[in-house]
Amino acid sequence: MGAIIETPSIYGEMTARDNLIEQYKLVGMPSLDGIDELLQLVGLSTTGKKKAKNFSLGMKQRLGIAVALANNPDFLILDEPINGLDPQGIIEIRELILKLNKERRITILISSHYLDELSKIATHYGFLDNGSIIKEISSDELMKKMEHKLILKVRNQKEFVKYFEENKISYDVVDSKTINVYGKYNLSKFINELSKKNLIADEIHEQEESLENYYMNLI
Amino acid sequence: MIKLLNAGFTRLRKNRLFWLLTIFSICVALFIIYSAYNDMDKYGRTIEVEQLMFNYSTIIGIVTSIFTCLFLGIEYSDGAIRNKIIIGHRRINIYLSNLIIVTITSLFSYILFLGVIVSIGIPLFGNITISIANLLILLGTIFVTTIAYSSIFTFLAMIISNKTITAVVSIMASFGMMMIALTCFNILETPKTIQTSTIESGETKFEEVPNPKYPSEEKKKVCQVLLDINPAGQMFQIAGRTVPNLKVLPIYSLGVLIISTGVGLILFKKKELK
Numbered sequence: 071m072g073a074i075i076e077t078p079s080i081y082g083e084m085t086a087r088d089n090l091i092e093q094y095k096l097v098g099m100p101s102l103d104g105i106d107e108l109l110q111l112v113g114l115s116t117t118g119k120k121k122a123k124n125f126s127l128g129m130k131q132r133l134g135i136a137v138a139l140a141n142n143p144d145f146l147i148l149d150e151p152i153n154g155l156d157p158q159g160i161i162e163i164r165e166l167i168l169k170l171n172k173e174r175r176i177t178i179l180i181s182s183h184y185l186d187e188l189s190k191i192a193t194h195y196g197f198l199d200n201g202s203i204i205k206e207i208s209s210d211e212l213m214k215k216m217e218h219k220l221i222l223k224v225r226n227q228k229e230f231v232k233y234f235e236e237n238k239i240s241y242d243v244v245d246s247k248t249i250n251v252y253g254k255y256n257l258s259k260f261i262n263e264l265s266k267k268n269l270i271a272d273e274i275h276e277q278e279e280s281l282e283n284y285y286m287n288l289i
Numbered sequence: 290m291i292k293l294l295n296a297g298f299t300r301l302r303k304n305r306l307f308w309l310l311t312i313f314s315i316c317v318a319l320f321i322i323y324s325a326y327n328d329m330d331k332y333g334r335t336i337e338v339e340q341l342m343f344n345y346s347t348i349i350g351i352v353t354s355i356f357t358c359l360f361l362g363i364e365y366s367d368g369a370i371r372n373k374i375i376i377g378h379r380r381i382n383i384y385l386s387n388l389i390i391v392t393i394t395s396l397f398s399y400i401l402f403l404g405v406i407v408s409i410g411i412p413l414f415g416n417i418t419i420s421i422a423n424l425l426i427l428l429g430t431i432f433v434t435t436i437a438y439s440s441i442f443t444f445l446a447m448i449i450s451n452k453t454i455t456a457v458v459s460i461m462a463s464f465g466m467m468m469i470a471l472t473c474f475n476i477l478e479t480p481k482t483i484q485t486s487t488i489e490s491g492e493t494k495f496e497e498v499p500n501p502k503y504p505s506e507e508k509k510k511v512c513q514v515l516l517d518i519n520p521a522g523q524m525f526q527i528a529g530r531t532v533p534n535l536k537v538l539p540i541y542s543l544g545v546l547i548i549s550t551g552v553g554l555i556l557f558k559k560k561e562l563k
Contacts, residue, residue: 079372081300081363088303095296097376137372 072143074151078134082123086114086133089122090140097141112136112166128159135166139176146170149181160187167191185281199289216279220251220260223273230269247272293378293386301360301390310356314398317345318405326413336414338406339424345402346431346524350438353395354463355456357442360394361387362452371562384447384557388550392439396432403428427527430538434523437542437549438463441520444553448560463521470522473512476504517541 080089090105109115112132117125122133131151138146148167152160168191170176182188188195195212197205207215221244224230230249234241240252257276264271279287301307321344328334364370364387373383411417417424442459449455482497504512516522517534518541526532 073375075371075375077368079368079375081367081369083305083363084300084303092296092300093372095299096292096373096378098292141376 071145071147072138072141073147073149074131074134074138075147075149078130078137080122080130080133080137083121085119085121086117086125086136089133089137093137093140099140108136108139111139111169113162126159128155128162131155131159131163132166135163135170139170144176146176146178147181148178150183151180152182152184152187164191185285189281197285197288205288212281212284214252216281216284217252218254218276218278220255220257221273221275221277222249222251222271223247224249224269224271226269229267230264230271233264233267233269290382290386293373293382294389297386297390301394304360306356306359307394310352310394310398311401313352314345314401315405317348318402319409321345322406322409322413325410329414336410337418338410338414339417339419339427340530341406341410341414342403342424343427343431343528343530345399346434347521347528349395349399349431349435350463350466350521350524351460352398353391353435353438354442354459356394356398357391357439357446358452358456358459361391361443361446362455364446365450366452374562380558381554384443384554385550387447388440388443391443392436395435395439399431399435426535427532430532430535430542431524431527433539433542434520434527437520437545440546440549440553444549447553447557450560450562466519466521467525470516470519470525473516473519473522474525476512477509477516479503518545520545 081092084092086109087105090108091102094102094105106115109117112135114129114133114136117129122130125133135146135148135151138148151167152163155163164187167178167180171178180188180192193209195205195207195209196203197207222230224247227243227246227249231241231243233239234249234251242250242252244250257274261271261274321341325336325341329336370383374380441462445459445462446455449458479502480500481503483500484495485498487494487496513533516526517538520542523538523542526538532538
């Protein structure tokens with residue numbers, strides 16, 4: 071396992087290469103092979119004799135990731151990896167994370183408050199509130215929940231469900247009076263179609279949820 | 290522990306502070322030789338090489354405090370301690386490896402100083418005048434006291450997570466120990482009698498009277514014990530070639546080492562690492 075908790079653990083007075091040599095010694099690697107590849111992987115192969123204290127925040131974060139990768143971990147924990155980074159830095163870290171996952175098959179646990187950024191890379195989510203996990207959900211399920219939907223309040227739920235099944239309309243029964251219908255529909259056309267089948271809903275609302283709204287509703 | 294020591298010595302080799310310390314040790318030795326040569330040349334004084342060897346002992350405490358607080362201080366500020374724990378190293382091993390590295394560096398500094406003194410001092414001033422056995426005993430005592438110094442400053446650096454506060458406290462502690470030692474020295478050196486002058490019938494008469502500041506035997510014993518326990522006190526006694534209790538000094542130093550390291554380990558184990 072490798073980890074960056076809060077800030078990357080790097081010696082400011084040492085170069086990127088020396089920091090990796092130091093980490094290799096700490097984890098007991100038998101040789102220094104692989105250091106150059108690691109530096110290349112994180113985009114720091116041209117830093118030369120520049121001391122880590124003179125790196126930008128993004129470079130320090132990337133060096134921190136390289137240090138965490140020194141012992142070839144299968145699992146990497148990144149705590150707030152993009153905090154304080156500029157847009158370019160965020161993109162670099164995102165691309166690096168995706169590369170590590172796809173090319174090196176490393177499982178990565180990211181702790182972050184940047185929900186929009188997470189939505190671009192995460193495959194599974196765990197939402198925490200007051201130190202406890204309140205929801206675990208896969209990316210696919212989450213995207214489905216956030217997808218555009220119509221919320222119907224109905225009295226004759228069974229007939230609505232039968233209609234949706236026959237017409238292969240994606241839906242979810244929320245409770246005895248509420249059905250969510252997923253997808254983008256022309257609202258007037260949709261109501262017309264329902265009324266042709268004598269299906270009248272008491273209320274119909276349109277909703278499209280962002281990850282932020284989803285989280286706020288959860289807590 | 291081997292991995293921690295390996296990594297620590299790798300960092301030491303590349304550390305500017307270590308090389309500054311090395312140069313400083315050599316410069317101090319050269320300065321002492323130069324001063325002694327000046328004294329010999331101008332005033333015809335006889336220089337004992339072994340005395341020059343003991344002179345560094347009076348400042349090694351300050352040198353160790355500065356090196357330790359700066360070298361170990363960044364372990365907290367750069368997140369190195371946190372990293373070592375995440376990798377799986379135990380706190381006790383982290384503490385002890387740092388203590389070993391600081392101790393070896395301090396001893397190296399003194400040995401380097403000795404090397405310069407011996408290689409230049411002996412051809413310049415002549416051979417050592419005391420027996421080799423006595424010399425080795427005194428140098429051995431200096432080394433054990435240096436280890437005690439290292440344990441005190443390692444304790445401070447490992448317990449205090451703020452580098453600046455560590456530096457201030459360490460340097461104040463080293464000077465504090467020196468001040469206490471000098472105070473004890475002054476008390477022990479207080480003369481039993483003092484000379485007073487009186488004028489009688491136009492004539493000035495001098496007489497020896499008991500010194501009101503002369504300490505009691507109890508007070509002298511306490512001061513001597515304080516001087517013997519205090520690493521700075523030990524170094525001053527050796528440098529001054531007046532060591533009434535030479536045999537117990539290493540025992541006191543080992544006591545300082547055990548207590549400071551023991552307490553340090555307990556506190557470090559419980560310490561909240563942010």
